Amino acid sequence: MKAVLHYLFVLALLLAFGYGLYLLGQNAGVRAALLPKDGFPAFEGRRPPEGLFEGRRPPEGLFGSQRPTRDFRGERRGDYEFDRFDRGGGFSLFGLLRLGGTLFQMAVIVALVVGLEWLLRHTKGLGNKHAT
Amino acid sequence: MRLSARWKFLIDLTFFVGFLLLMQPAFTGLSLHEWFSVALVAVMALHLLIQWDWIVQVTLRFFHKFWHKSRLQYVLDILLLVSMGAAFVSGFAISRHVLPFLGLHVEEDFFWRFLHSTSADLTLIIVAVHVALNWKWVVATFKSLFRRKQTRRGAQPVMQPLQQVGGER
Numbered sequence A: 001m002k003a004v005l006h007y008l009f010v011l012a013l014l015l016a017f018g019y020g021l022y023l024l025g026q027n028a029g030v031r032a033a034l035l036p037k038d039g040f041p042a043f044e045g046r047r048p049p050e051g052l053f054e055g056r057r058p059p060e061g062l063f064g065s066q067r068p069t070r071d072f073r074g075e076r077r078g079d080y081e082f083d084r085f086d087r088g089g090g091f092s093l094f095g096l097l098r099l100g101g102t103l104f105q106m107a108v109i110v111a112l113v114v115g116l117e118w119l120l121r122h123t124k125g126l127g128n129k130h131a132t
Numbered sequence B: 001m002r003l004s005a006r007w008k009f010l011i012d013l014t015f016f017v018g019f020l021l022l023m024q025p026a027f028t029g030l031s032l033h034e035w036f037s038v039a040l041v042a043v044m045a046l047h048l049l050i051q052w053d054w055i056v057q058v059t060l061r062f063f064h065k066f067w068h069k070s071r072l073q074y075v076l077d078i079l080l081l082v083s084m085g086a087a088f089v090s091g092f093a094i095s096r097h098v099l100p101f102l103g104l105h106v107e108e109d110f111f112w113r114f115l116h117s118t119s120a121d122l123t124l125i126i127v128a129v130h131v132a133l134n135w136k137w138v139v140a141t142f143k144s145l146f147r148r149k150q151t152r153r154g155a156q157p158v159m160q161p162l163q164q165v166g167g168e169r
Helices: A002-026 A028-034 A093-121 B005-022 B030-050 B052-060 B069-093 B110-133 B135-168
Strands: A076-078
Touching: A002 A028, A002 B030, A002 B069, A002 B110, A028 B110, A093 B005, A093 B110, A093 B135, B005 B030, B005 B110, B005 B135, B030 B052, B030 B069, B052 B069, B069 B110, B110 B135
Parallel strands: none
Antiparallel strands: none
């Protein structure tokens, strides 16, 4: 019972944290600070360079129309990048290959950090990892 | 919350595999991508819960032994919490399946899309470093689980004669 209450407490903390982030994201100053400085609005009213938004959704109000995206076979799949994934569920083999790519990226980073740590440990001590 | 190393390992493995699946919406499709993320919030809370004692102890004694690996892990974990939190929140803000299912309508917003892809990329890097910094624990726990299994198998021939002896009584 105590563990369940503790779990609900942590979950509530997480949700509160998430809601805080959401409120922060609604703030105009935060938005201006996080969005790219060179700015998509520079293209407002004009056609952007060909291919700039290929596979991505152009900013709101840029054209008044939406550029179609195409999948790797060149077939039109929808207006936005996410439309390609919005196929009503189900797994895809192509996605599985990409998943392997993601795992490989992570393995490279893990190998780099573990290697660096090993190197540091053999030059000067880093201490016990679970010590507080 | 005190759990055996086996359970901790299983929860962390579930969290990791779930995270990998979330990183490729092309694999799962958007609908599963969104529902998996809801499930992963619950697993994330569980992951935090089983590390709660460590979090409290390091928070209370952060500056007592400042130049220590555990402090690096702590700072990295905070960054991970912020970046993963941003990925979750922005993901829900552009949700097409979960929020409409709950009867909530969201406006298309480029900011949340931008934040979602950026924070997800950042989270991938930090998760990899997080795993790397705990790599010894991962390997040691994996080995101990495997060893325990082997010991159990190896113990059977020894136990059988004992059981037979017991049966004869």
